[in-house]
Amino acid sequence: MISLNEVSKRYPGSRELALQSVTMTVGSGEFVFLVGQSGAGKSTLLRLLFREYLPSSGVITYRGRNLARFSGGELLRYRRKIGMVFQDFRLLKQKTVFENVAFALEVVGHSPQSIRKSVPAALEEVGLLDRMLAFPAELSGGEQQRVGIARAMVRKPQLILADEPTGNVDPDNALQLMELFAAINRAGTTIVIATHASDMVDRLRQRVVQLERGRIIRDVKRGGYSNEP
Amino acid sequence: MNLNSLRYSLRQGVVSLRRNALLALVTTSMVAVSLAILGGFMLLSANVRQIVHTIESNVEIAVFADMEADVKALRTELNQAQGVREIVFVPRDEGLRELGRSLGDPELFHVFTERNNPLPDVFRVRVQAADEVSSVAEVIRKMRGVDTVDYGEELVAQLLGMTRWVSGLLVATSALLGLGAIFLVIAIIRLSVMARQEEIGVMKYLGASNGFIRLPFVLEGTVMGFFGAVLASLVLWLLYDALIAGLEGMALPLLLNPVTGLTQLGPVFGTMLALGTSVGGFGSLLAVRKYLHNR
Numbered sequence: 001m002i003s004l005n006e007v008s009k010r011y012p013g014s015r016e017l018a019l020q021s022v023t024m025t026v027g028s029g030e031f032v033f034l035v036g037q038s039g040a041g042k043s044t045l046l047r048l049l050f051r052e053y054l055p056s057s058g059v060i061t062y063r064g065r066n067l068a069r070f071s072g073g074e075l076l077r078y079r080r081k082i083g084m085v086f087q088d089f090r091l092l093k094q095k096t097v098f099e100n101v102a103f104a105l106e107v108v109g110h111s112p113q114s115i116r117k118s119v120p121a122a123l124e125e126v127g128l129l130d131r132m133l134a135f136p137a138e139l140s141g142g143e144q145q146r147v148g149i150a151r152a153m154v155r156k157p158q159l160i161l162a163d164e165p166t167g168n169v170d171p172d173n174a175l176q177l178m179e180l181f182a183a184i185n186r187a188g189t190t191i192v193i194a195t196h197a198s199d200m201v202d203r204l205r206q207r208v209v210q211l212e213r214g215r216i217i218r219d220v221k222r223g224g225y226s227n228e229p
Numbered sequence: 230m231n232l233n234s235l236r237y238s239l240r241q242g243v244v245s246l247r248r249n250a251l252l253a254l255v256t257t258s259m260v261a262v263s264l265a266i267l268g269g270f271m272l273l274s275a276n277v278r279q280i281v282h283t284i285e286s287n288v289e290i291a292v293f294a295d296m297e298a299d300v301k302a303l304r305t306e307l308n309q310a311q312g313v314r315e316i317v318f319v320p321r322d323e324g325l326r327e328l329g330r331s332l333g334d335p336e337l338f339h340v341f342t343e344r345n346n347p348l349p350d351v352f353r354v355r356v357q358a359a360d361e362v363s364s365v366a367e368v369i370r371k372m373r374g375v376d377t378v379d380y381g382e383e384l385v386a387q388l389l390g391m392t393r394w395v396s397g398l399l400v401a402t403s404a405l406l407g408l409g410a411i412f413l414v415i416a417i418i419r420l421s422v423m424a425r426q427e428e429i430g431v432m433k434y435l436g437a438s439n440g441f442i443r444l445p446f447v448l449e450g451t452v453m454g455f456f457g458a459v460l461a462s463l464v465l466w467l468l469y470d471a472l473i474a475g476l477e478g479m480a481l482p483l484l485l486n487p488v489t490g491l492t493q494l495g496p497v498f499g500t501m502l503a504l505g506t507s508v509g510g511f512g513s514l515l516a517v518r519k520y521l522h523n524r
Binding site for chain 1: 231233234237248427428430431432434435436437438441
């Protein structure tokens with residue numbers, strides 16, 4: 001689905017490379033954890049996949065096409081196939097839960113009828129149907145992240161990119177969120193999660209790509225969800 | 230952008246105006262103040278233009294015929310001269326009566342007869358444009374039967390020079406104020422955009438097109454600019470109307486009569502409305518541009 005070939009990234013004004021010669025492939029339907037210390041390059045990798053940044057060198061391809069060569073319209077269509085989940089949730093505080101999720105459909109021109117149908121379904125999947133009229137400030141961290149996930153999945157994206165999605169929630173909620181991601185993945189969506197939560201990573205037994213100082217130092221594929229502590 | 234997106238963007242523009250009512254009110258008021266000052270200068274400029282026009286249309290060349298002149302032939306020649314708009318003939322005897330009238334008694338010079346009247350026949354010539362007066366006068370001076378030509382060269386030149394200078398100054402000031410209004414609107418709308426920077430960021434992550442993000446801001450700016458211009462026009466109209474009403478009781482010389490016609494005031498208020506609306510929309514476009522190109 002997405003391949004990185006010798007991808008490096010240097011931020012303007014920095015002498016250090018945030019990513020160095022990264023080569024990897026994310027297949028359709030895969031569940032990938034990006035792990036590593038702060039500054040290892042996990043978030044940079046996610047942003048490159050979203051094409052928020054362009055690589056300083058190397059090539060990223062999506063279904064065989066170089067992301068750097070996408071036209072404005074192609075980039076827009078590509079991004080609409082991706083759902084983003086953030087550590088700080090990035091919910092709009094003046095909008096209700098329903099409106100926040102609906103926003104993802106409104107910005108791409110869905111009709112009010114389709115929004116009225118899709119949003120409750122997404123909220124039901126994340127277990128927040130009964131809170132759809134609440135505002136973000138009235139929700140716990142875990143609930144806010146569920147709204148973030150509902151917003152990311154409501155358009156049924158091909159790929160979900162999540163940057164430290166459990167960083168601001170307690171361990172119980174973190175596990176539930178990871179289980180939610182696993183369920184979404186089982187329905188066919190490719191998922192790439194950057195995280196520090198090694199216990200979650202161990203428990204979900206999915207592919208793990210470990211980064212250190214911008215380089216991949218480990219890439220392990222494992223067999224799937226484990227129920228053992 | 231499809232119809233759903235368009236409908237959503239328009240609704241968002243209205244919602245945002247309601248939500249940021251205070252900021253919208255401040256922006257609208259600032260636009261109104263800038264445009265009212267600008268409009269005031271434009272009105273002043275229209276009045277100065279009218280004064281220039283009055284001077285131009287009243288500049289007169291007095292052509293004194295010599296005593297033996299063939300008045301009929303001279304009149305024909307004057308009629309054919311280029312740049313001449315109107316000719317009024319004042320015969321010698323009428324000239325004498327006019328002189329008497331100007332001194333308070335039309336019969337003051339009744340002792341003079343046609344034979345000993347010392348005044349010559351005079352043609353009062355009006356030109357088409359005031360700046361042509363000296364060249365037309367020169368042509369007339371060389372005509373057969375012309376004794377002297379007088380049009381108060383120095384006074385006309387000074388008056389015209391002064392009004393043109395004032396007019397130029399007003400145009401330059403108006404242009405500067407217009408530019409100031411644009412920058413002010415951009416600065417204020419940028420505040421509104423900055424306040425919604427997070428929302429714009431989320432929209433970009435959700436795959437919104439630049440047009441979709443831009444439209445509510447442009448709509449908001451256009452509405453604020455339009456209402457600012459309407460407010461400024463209303464205030465200026467009321468003040469100007471009061472000024473004209475105040476001047477009505479005074480016996481002003483024709484030269485200083487204020488501009489009141491719709492053909493002269495219409496463009497001033499029309500310009501204010503067009504400028505306010507476009508400054509609002511264009512200012513928003515510029516203000517939001519920065520946030521669309523950083524990703």
